[in-house]
Amino acid sequence: MQLEAIAAALWRANHVAVLTGAGMSAESGVPTFRDAQTGLWAQYRPEDLATPEAFARQPELVWRWYAWRRELVAAAEPHIGHRSLAALAANLPGFVLITQNVDGLHQRAGSPDVIELHGNIMRTICSACLRCVESWSDDWIPPRCPTCGSPLRPDVVWFGEPLPRGALEAANAAVEAADVILVVGTSGLVDPAASLPRRALARGAMVVEINLEPTPLTRSATAFVTGTAGSILSQLADRLC
Ligand code: NAD
Ligand code: ZN
Numbered sequence: 564m565q566l567e568a569i570a571a572a573l574w575r576a577n578h579v580a581v582l583t584g585a586g587m588s589a590e591s592g593v594p595t596f597r598d599a600q601t602g603l604w605a606q607y608r609p610e611d612l613a614t615p616e617a618f619a620r621q622p623e624l625v626w627r628w629y630a631w632r633r634e635l636v637a638a639a640e641p642h643i644g645h646r647s648l649a650a651l652a653a654n655l656p657g658f659v660l661i662t663q664n665v666d667g668l669h670q671r672a673g674s675p676d677v678i679e680l681h682g683n684i685m686r687t688i689c690s691a692c693l694r695c696v697e698s699w700s701d702d703w704i705p706p707r708c709p710t711c712g713s714p715l716r717p718d719v720v721w722f723g724e725p726l727p728r729g730a731l732e733a734a735n736a737a738v739e740a741a742d743v744i745l746v747v748g749t750s751g752l753v754d755p756a757a758s759l760p761r762r763a764l765a766r767g768a769m770v771v772e773i774n775l776e777p778t779p780l781t782r783s784a785t786a787f788v789t790g791t792a793g794s795i796l797s798q799l800a801d802r803l804c
Contacts, residue, residue: 566795569771569786570802572743578657580741581648582734582759583664583792586748586774590793591639593666604628614722618690622714626705629717633684636666644747644793645672647800654804659737663749663756665719678733680726680756686718726755738763747773748792751780760784 573579585595604612607628611617618625649672652658660677662669665684669677687696691713699706705714720726738744738759751757760770760780772784773795781787788795 566788566798566802569788570799572769572771573651573655573799573803576655576657576742578659578737578740579651579655579743579745580659580661580737580759580763581651581745581747582749582756583648583660583662583669583747584749584751584756585664586750587644587662587792588639588664588666588668589748590642590644590791591666591668593635593639593664593668604631610722613719615724618714618716618721623704626714626716629684629719633717636668636684639666639668641668641672642793644791644796645669645674647793647796647804649673650800650804651796657740659733659741661734661737661756661759663753665717678730678737680720680730680734682717682719682727684717684719687715688718690714690716731755734759735762738768739766741768743769743771745771745773746780746784747796749774749778751778 589595612625612628645668648660648669652660652674660669660674662677662679663681665681667683667685688694689696689708689711692708692711694710696708696715699709699715701707705716707713708715741763744760744763746760764770764783769785771786771788772780773788773792
């Protein structure tokens with residue numbers, strides 16, 4: 564399907580949902596999970612660093628890995644694809660943006676009301692009382708909660724943890740309502756996020772996948788557009804905004 568036809572479908576839609584994954588942030592220099600395992604961290608698998616078990620076993624190691632990823636995110640800037648989604652939100656009715664990314668780049672590009680399925684790496688919470696903690700003064704790694712003394716952790720969803728209920732409910736509702744869904748830069752391997760496009764297809768919605776390479780979703784998607792998130796989303800925004 565040509566971009567022209569996709570733009571026309573977006574224009575006609577009453578409700579549009581977009582689901583983004585790590586590929587969305589690649590052009591901002593935030594590595595996907597697999598690509599992040601370079602240098603010092605090459606010896607670890609994400610499953611060994613991003614789980615509650617890993618944090619219980621080696622809290623210092625996990626904290627340092629996230630501190631390194633936070634630095635990457637802080638140095639990154641949103642790209643034209645992020646800005647194009649913010650422009651589409653302003654120009655299309657019933658537009659909802661759902662992301663699996665934890666970097667906050669969509670919000671920094673001006674997207675309002677982003678549904679964060681996997682949390683945000685720039686927020687820190689207590690691993691026991693779950694309070695959000697803005698700052699801490701001790702030198703411990705990980706630092707301790709000022710309220711209860713337990714170790715602090717990033718406010719992200721680790722492998723094996725449930726998604727924040729409110730975010731998942733909002734994402735499900737958006738997908739239930741959507742006439743057109745764009746699925747951008749996600750490998751579609753991690754449930755329940757991966758189940759959202761499948762659910763939309765089952766309802767007869769139009770699902771457009773934008774990725775550099777085919778994924779498990781590609782075969783059943785209504786349309787597959789090969790290309791970078793930045794290039795394809797900016798071409799769509801040029802036609803609609
Ligand atoms: P993934 O790494 O499994 O898949 C990334 C997908 O993006 C691949 O299909 C790849 O072909 C595609 N891609 C790469 N560069 C692209 C580009 N420039 N344009 C379009 N597509 C491109 O990522 P996932 O599906 O999001 O799942 C991994 C999990 O890891 C997620 O749950 C996420 O929470 C987490 N994660 C988040 C970040 C972040 O916040 N930036 C980074 C790494 C991992
Ligand atoms: Zn606490």
